[in-house]
Amino acid sequence: MTVETPDVLVVGAGPAGLAAADAARKVGARVALLDAAEDAGGQYWRHLPAQRPAAHERVLHHGWDRFTALRGQEMLTNAQVWLAERHDDRPPTLHVLVGPADGRDRVRRTFAPKALVLATGAYERTLPFPGWDLPGVFTAGAAQALAKSERIAVGRRVLVAGAGPFLLPVASSLVRTGAEVVGVLEANGWPRLGRGWSRRPAELLATRHKAGELAGYVRDLARHRIPYRAATAVVAAHGAERVSSVTVARLDPQWAPIPGTSRDVSVDAVCVSHGFVPRVELAVSAGCGLDAYGAVVTDHDGRTTVPGVYAAGEVTGIGGADLALAEGVVAGLAAAGATASDAQRRSRSENQRFAARLEAAHGIRPGWVGWLGDDTTVCRCEEVTAGDLRAGAAATGSRGLRSLKLSTRAGLGVCQGRVCGRTVEELLHRHTGGLLDPGRTEQRPLAAFVRLGELAAAEEQEHQ
Amino acid sequence: MKVIVVGAGIVGAAVARELAAAGVSVTVLDRSASAGGTSSAGEGNLLVSDKGPGAELALALRSLTLWRSILPEISDSFPSIEYEAKGGLVVATTPAGATALHAFAETQRAAGVSASSVNGLDYEPDLNPAHTAAVLYPQDAQVQPAIATEALLAAARRHGAVVRQEVEVLGPVRSGERLSGVLTSDGEIHADHVVVAAGPWSGEAARRLGVDLPVRPRRGTILVTTRMRRRIHHKVYDADYVGAVGSDDAALQTSSVVESTAAGTVLIGSSRERRGFDERIEARVLSAVAAKALVLFPFLTDVAVMRAYGGFRPFVPDHLPVIGPDPRRPGLWHATGHEGAGIVLSTATGELLTDLLLNRPPRVDAAAFAVDRPTLLPHLEPARG
């Protein structure tokens, strides 16, 4: 089997990965850029496919010109990295399957790069609530993805809820895709939002592009008379085969529902996101250290704790596309053996301060468990309820996440705990008085489905 | 009488339950969480089929009897341990393998194992029709090993045992030559006896208590498929498995072990390799395991694998568990070295250790598992200090 040995291998062709590959190429490195999707752009610059090229794609996007400048690079799409093999003396070897998503006859390729840049992004975290597994409940990212790459609105009357500024562009996209948005609910109250966003306003000037983007979304809400409510959350969804209404309630500053404040709202879809989870499978397999939020730890040049492995973008912490681009440039240069300029480094650190505001203003607060019932599904795949987790911890007395996952089956289903993992860990942490092996949820040696036939074919190749 | 059991895996749990049931005051210590090591990294095999005549087979047969008898006790008020007496089907993939398999089964029958030569397709309709020479072992069974461990620990607690997690053994507490307790991360704990049941970490635990024990990790890797309609009904493995289990080779060996779980997934093993406590999952191992599984069940080719995990079996040079007192250090006992058979052997191990410790007549040949048996003696050194 041939092993490819680029100078720099970049995984992920969203803003960070595109910027990293571009920067590394510009200083002469031989670069391979991979993405699991059919097209570049990541979630941020998701767009209609080549079969349906849009005349006014930029209507749904910010920084589209930057994307069009970056997207022309050579890259390998439909390339799913499924395993990163750690070595003691060099960057990891990445095993890749190239072909249609989850397909059976994908072509196997193997990369042993001199340097690796992980730009694998993040996905949304949605906290469970009664009824959240009904059809018609989506993550906000699903609404974005369907609007941007399918031109499908997830519903006719849609409520957007959760926490964070990312809810705003979702509302805008929904409106531009023909949906009526009946409201945007932010779990945090105005005092916390104000403290998080108004502190040191001069800092925001440095990130004026990001700030301007947000202001545009706020204008959209006003233009379409979409109410924005703080300290409010969706605490239940109702319906038989699909959502027909949701219960919303006021929250206290710790996100606990305030009794007597709930009311029902008739909708046919609801989009809920409470934050993001960095996509760290490959980083964990590579041995990279993570911070308290589960993001990959990097230094000012994007170096992870593993020599030869760099990371950029949302996988290093949630900060938006501008930060991802800045981090990508710096990491791409460092991976190629060059050094970023002071201006490039400054752009990175200014945008990192923006990221810190996000956490201060919007981070998840523990009171949300107040809207959980014992019969609320927590693990969607294996249909494990909050009550099952409590009962499992009580029956076993174990303080082991591994053991408790195996005895309750929470996190053992097809998504491998990607959706519920953090939540399961947090709930079990409370029930056990402290887990002794926290963080295991992020250990997924297989980063994606692989068919047994695809695995076995590699064995045959090795013996030819 | 007070006894400390080091290790809250399945063997420690079974030992604790048996001792506590006999009225002994038991404290189980684990440096981390219960069921967090080898006991939650395997398939939950309760096998007699892979064992030739001898002491280990006798221990396995006794264990199966004990498993059945304690099921009502440990199934109560607990998640199901998913005990399933599904039977094992061993399939020969070559003509020579078929001859060897049938000869092996003949010796097992003489030792009390139910084993009948069958056409594999009669029992597994989706088996590769090219490989039908098979032996059916109806005594083989399966449990979910992590839940079984927790259930045994819970039973031990009901008999009065105390389970302390996050308490690490650091050294011995001595009264002259005798071990009279352990120094832990949470202070000294005194006891009349200390039982090391730390699986592949038993060598390290024994070393901290002043003796060496040649227990080393032997790596294994398992693939887990997505949930599917049940198409595999027994514990199905290829006849090479028996050779790999008994091998001393440190290099990678694979043989196919395929079975369905109560959750609807299929577990696919197995690999054996001695390379220390190296947790890395490697493509070459996964590919080799997958290729062997497809020889048995070609339909699996389109099935998605969603997870791979690895674990460490406690390997002992002569392939027999170590159960009993350590003559080099009075007060120290071992219950370890079960390699890949710890789940099944845990119950009779607990019984044997309890019989020996309470001076009751053992129900199996205790000498075969003694620390100073002739085949292990060359690997032992005198106690230190």
Added chain:
Amino acid sequence: METHRDPVRPGETSPITIIVDGAPVRGLDGQTVAGVLMGAGRLAWRTTRNGRPRGVFCGIGVCHDCLVAVNGLPDVRACQRRAADGDSISTEEQA
């Protein structure tokens, strides 16, 4: 949304037809399997072991709620797989 009213102005594309549990469903070239199903008004297609209906939840390939079988291959994420004209989709098929 309807192309002529769409501010993004998507380009012309050819219609495709996929077969979903035996019945033809019309979509557009370039859509994912999930896109075709949702475009045809279907919100749910998979059923969990407890009988609960499921469709798209995360839309970006993470949650695996939208799994379908494509041309006999089970466990394909409908939100990630591009639909091809004539694809046969089964919503309940397991390996």
